Amino acid sequence: xxxxxxxxxxxxxxxxxxxRFKSVAPSKSELNRFKDAARATFIKNRRVNVRxxxxxxxxxxxxxxxxxxxxxxxxxxxxxxxxxxxxxENSSRLTTRSSGRAKRRRAA
Numbered sequence: 001x002x003x004x005x006x007x008x009x010x011x012x013x014x015x016x017x018x019x020r021f022k023s024v025a026p027s028k029s030e031l032n033r034f035k036d037a038a039r040a041t042f043i044k045n046r047r048v049n050v051r052x053x054x055x056x057x058x059x060x061x062x063x064x065x066x067x068x069x070x071x072x073x074x075x076x077x078x079x080x081x082x083x084x085x086x087x088x089e090n091s092s093r094l095t096t097r098s099s100g101r102a103k104r105r106r107a108a
Contacts, residue, residue, distance in 0.1 A: 044076070 064071035081087040
């Protein structure tokens with residue numbers, strides 16, 4: 001059974017088929033500006049060593065696996081979002097761990 005598209009998708013598809021949508025490419029100066037911003041954002045030129053508890057590291061590795069990224073990349077991303085004020089926490093399937101920390105937090 002074919003799934004019916006919502007009407008707004010049908011309208012967009014019809015407009016596309018009629019050729020009413022045009023690709024808008026950025027200018028060379030805009031493209032260079034975007035490239036420079038991307039390069040500056042992702043330059044990793046400093047090394048930091050951090051000691052973590054084994055349970056915290058295991059939780060980070062589990063969360064990274066959920067997100068489909070390497071755990072060191074996840075740590076760097078979280079730190080970057082925190083310092084730029086864009087950090088928001090999403091819920092995880094990871095709720096408790098063997099250390100019992102979650103239970104102690106609820107009890108406090």
